[in-house]
Amino acid sequence: MADISDTPAERPAAVDRPLRLRELLRGATEHLASAGVPDPVVDTELLAGHVLGLGRGGVQAAAIRDDEVTPTDVLRFEALITRRATREPLQHLTGVAPFRHLELAVGPGVFVPRPETEMVAQLAIDVLWATASDAPVAVDLGTGSGAIALAMATEVPHARVYAAENSAEAFPWTEENFRRVGAANATLAFADLAQAFPELDGTVTVLVSNPPYVPDAAIPRDPEVRLFDPPAALYGGVDGLDVVRVLSGVGLRLVHPGGSLVIEHGEWQGAAIREILTADGWRAAATHPDLTTRDRATTALRP
Numbered sequence: 001m002a003d004i005s006d007t008p009a010e011r012p013a014a015v016d017r018p019l020r021l022r023e024l025l026r027g028a029t030e031h032l033a034s035a036g037v038p039d040p041v042v043d044t045e046l047l048a049g050h051v052l053g054l055g056r057g058g059v060q061a062a063a064i065r066d067d068e069v070t071p072t073d074v075l076r077f078e079a080l081i082t083r084r085a086t087r088e089p090l091q092h093l094t095g096v097a098p099f100r101h102l103e104l105a106v107g108p109g110v111f112v113p114r115p116e117t118e119m120v121a122q123l124a125i126d127v128l129w130a131t132a133s134d135a136p137v138a139v140d141l142g143t144g145s146g147a148i149a150l151a152m153a154t155e156v157p158h159a160r161v162y163a164a165e166n167s168a169e170a171f172p173w174t175e176e177n178f179r180r181v182g183a184a185n186a187t188l189a190f191a192d193l194a195q196a197f198p199e200l201d202g203t204v205t206v207l208v209s210n211p212p213y214v215p216d217a218a219i220p221r222d223p224e225v226r227l228f229d230p231p232a233a234l235y236g237g238v239d240g241l242d243v244v245r246v247l248s249g250v251g252l253r254l255v256h257p258g259g260s261l262v263i264e265h266g267e268w269q270g271a272a273i274r275e276i277l278t279a280d281g282w283r284a285a286a287t288h289p290d291l292t293t294r295d296r297a298t299t300a301l302r303p
Helices: 021-034 040-052 056-065 071-085 090-094 117-130 147-155 171-181 223-228 242-254 270-280
Strands: 096-099 102-105 137-141 160-165 186-190 204-209 255-264 283-289 295-301
Touching (some): 021 040, 021 056, 117 137, 117 147, 137 147, 242 255
Parallel strands (some): 137 160, 204 255
Antiparallel strands (some): 255 295
C-alpha cells in the first residue's frame, strides 16, 4: 500500500490506480499494530467499512473476493489510518459509538461510551422493569452522550426518563443523540447534577450515573483516554469520589423510599463507595462486576 505516514496531499501519485482491499487492509493493520493500537485488525476493518459504506462483515467478504478500492477511497482510508495511528479514538474518526442496541453520535468534547457501561445501564433497566409502577421515573445525571438515558428510554418504553448534562462541549452531542433516537419518553436538560430536576424530588425510581471517578493524580494509561476524553468527564478529585459524594446526597433528594441508586466506578472503588452510601443512610449497598469480572458499579436502596 502507499506510505500511510504521509498526508494525502503529499502523495497523490502513490494511489493513481485501484488497490486490492486485501493488500490495503494488510498494510494498514501492520501500521496500527506498530503504533500500539490495541485491536488493529478490528479498527482497520471498521475504518475500511466507514469509507466503503460496508459493515465489518461486508469488508471481510470484499477482502475474500479480492475487491479493488478506488484511488479516492484509498486516500480517504489512509488518512483515517494515519490519524488512528496517533491514537485518535476510532469513534472520533467514524463519528459514532455503539451502545447496546443504539448507535450514538460522538466526537471531541464528549465522553465516548464504553462497553462496560452497558451493564450499568442494565442494572438500572432491571430496576425499572421490576417496579410495580406503570410509569416509573429514571434519572441519568452527567449523561454525556446520553447513552444510559437513551438505553433506558428505548428499552423500558413505559418509563419516564430524565437526563442532565452541564458541559457546553458535550451537550450538542447529547442533543443530537436525543434527536436521532427520538424517544418521546425521554427529557433532556442542561443542568448541573447537584441541582437537577427539583420537580422530581421524592418520585424517582432509579437514579443512575457514570460520573468522573479517576483520581486527579492517576493519569490514564491509554492515549485515547488521556489525550482525547474530556477531563471533566474523567477526574473526580483526590480520591476520584467527589462527584460520588454529591450523587449520594442528590439521590436522597430525588429517589423515593425503596428506590435505587446505581453508580459506575473504577474497579478498586467499590468498598469506599459502599462506605460513603451507608454512612449517608442508603441501605443494602452492593458492588457488581462487569463481564470482565472487574467491579464496575455499586447499587443501593433508598430507606
